[in-house]
Amino acid sequence: MAREQPNVGDLLPLLETSDLQQLEAIRGLLNEQLSTERGSMLLNGLVDYFLETNSAQALHILSSVREPHDKHLLDKMNDCMTKQACRLPTLLLLGHVVRRQPSWIHKVARYPLLLSLLKCLKTDTDVAVLITGVLVLITLLPMIPQAGKQHLWEYFDIFGRLASWNLKNPGHVSEVYLIHLHASVYSLFHRLYGMYPCNFVSYLRSHYSMKENVETFEEVVKVRLLQMLLTSRAADDAMLFFRWKRYEIHDIVIECAKVSLDPKEASCEEGYATMPENFYPQLHLRPQDCTSSPYTDLHSSYVSHSFVLMGCPYLHLGFPATTDPCNDLGHFYNSSDAKVRPCDSGQKMENLSSASRMHLSR
Structure with a gap:
């Protein structure tokens, strides 16, 4: 007599049982079902x-999916990204999957899900979605360095859009969201410069030379470039694409950390000494103005540092300091209070990264 297959719809609610033995049995049944033809x-x-x-419990199973069901998971998440109400929890799911670094994660670069993520970051107006999405992208970039050849300028456009968000605030969102977004944009800046320094600096010079972007340049980016040092950069991004292909993910993250002059973020490995705090003679502090934006005031408690580049010595781009974005994401996705109901906007703030929370506590 053939064994009767359990009804999947009946099994899923049982994942919330408090009986550990029953939970283990349910997990076993679900994993067994995933290995069959009906796994998709x-x-x-x-x-x-x-x-x-x-x-x-469902998140634990989904973030442990193995081949060949990676295709079904990526396609399903891509479908969910098209629905506004599902976008934020889908990004949270993607973030958990990315952090697990499954052996198939590099395939994301070949699937429509990456395009959906980039489109979301270029067009979405929900600031919680933008913060979550950019943190996912930051974590994903070292895992798919080969995608930079095709999507490099999209990455840069996303940076340009989000960098101007704090100043223009098109959605008129609360200030606390903007603080979290500000920290996320810093992490994106650091990752892009660490992986694609030549093209990124070229983009910054081109983008912020346009009249309509000057205000963002002055108030948010505060680029300080030394022309003679820019031209002395020996490495070429075309060579870096080839180089990253031979690196492990953690090696790329470490290489990105080496280009920072921030003593909290720069690597302490031999040959990469951190700079003393009095190294910033070029910064001219303005008198504090209580009416000015907290994001542009160097006296602000959460914007007290500058974007710093080390592609060549003394190359500065102003932005705030934080710890390594991938480490911050670890706290973000592991946080026990990071729970969001798809239609409950009042709980969206619970999903913001610990990197951003750090700025609030300073």
Whole structure:
């Protein structure tokens, strides 16, 4: 007599049981089902269940998916990205998957999901979605360095858009969201310069030379470039693409840390000494103006540092300091209070990164 297959719809709610033995049995049944021909249907059901309930158990199973079901998971998340109500929890799911660094994660570069993520960051107006999405992108970039050849200027356009958000605030969102976005944009800046220094500096010079971007340049980016040092950069981004292909993910993250003059972020490895705090003679502090934006005031408690580049010595781009963005994401995605209901905008702030929270506590 053939063994009767359990109904998947009946199994999923049982994931929330407090009985550990029953939970282990349910997990075993679901993993067994995932290995069958009907595995793709179960996976789609698991994604829908997570989006509805924010189930930690469903998230654990989904973030452990193996080949060949990676294709079904990526396609399902791409479908969910098209729905505004599902976009934020889908990005949270993607963030958890990315942080697990499955062996197939490099395939993301070949699937429509990456395009959907980039489109979201270029067009979405929900600041919580933007913050979550940019943190996912920052974590993902060292895992798919080869995608930079095709999407490099899209990465830069995303930076330009988000850098101007604090100043223009088109959605008129609360200031606390802008603080978190500001910290996220800093992390994106650091990752892009660390991986694609020549092209990124070229973009900055071109983008902020336009009249309509001058205000953002002055108030947010505060670029300080020494022309003679820019032209002395020996490395070429074309060579870096080839170089990154031979590096492990953590090696790329370390290489990005080496270009920072921020003593909290720069690598302490031999040959990469951090700079003393009195190294910034070029910064001219303005008198504090209580009416000025907290994001542009160098006396501000959460914007007290500058974007710093070390492609050549003394090359500065002003931005705030934080710890390594990938480490921050670890706290972000592991946080026990990072729970969001798809339609509950009042809880969106609970999903913001610990990197941003650090700025609030200073």
